[in-house]
Amino acid sequence: MASKVAIVSLVLVGMAFGLPTDPYGAPPSYKAAPMPYNFVYGVKDQYAGADYGHSEDSDGNTVKGSYTVQLPDGRRQTVNYIADHYNGFQAQVNYDGEAQYPHEYGPPITFKPKGYHR
Template sequence: SLILLPSQPTTLIVTTMHRMSSLVVLVVAAVASGLPQYGPPPPAYGPPVHKEEPGMPYNYAYAVRDDYHGVDFGANEDSDGALVQGSYNVVLPDGRKQTVTYTADHYKGFEANVAYEGEAQYPAYAPPAPYAPPYGPPPPYGPEGREEAPETTAEE
């Protein structure tokens, strides 16, 4: 009969195999880390260039007035390239005229003054009309609209 006993050479072979496989894994990892890495190319553009440019002088104005429809509004604005000044106006639904006058520059920012002309006028209160259902013929269904069917017998 054959009896297998643990021996020193078998343990040595297993230990050597573990060391060799660990060494192979480390060598493969070292070679792989040395290979060139592929990824997206660097961007072909640089950061944006911010350039301070002087403002352009301009001015504009418009006005609309239509008494038939009750429309009245307008605006005007002037700029010398650094300071903007202007105003706009509109007739509000309550009858007042709102005028906004403003200035704006790079130092103080936007400053507006709002003024109102006239007195607010609201329509007089009237209670709502009482509900009245719409008139129409009665619906064609229901017990009051049915006629009784004549009784028939099987003998007939």
């Protein structure tokens, strides 16, 4: 009886070593070397009221950037940030201008885009 248990144990151990380490068959992952990059974009559409932008630079380890957006209350928000794997994400937020609120409320005023025919 003991020999049958030993044989079954050896068969089960052999099967366990024969199974793939990842049962789902995903390819092994790897960590690519850090790659420096930078980008900048901005949008200023007076007709639609859109005014925002973003710039970012990375040396492969640390990311530094800034983005701005025109808020609905009339202020301009600027966020300057730095991020890395040691300190995490650190942001400094600034507001330019003073918030403006209407004295009367009503339905929003909207305009059809130019060239729009219905």
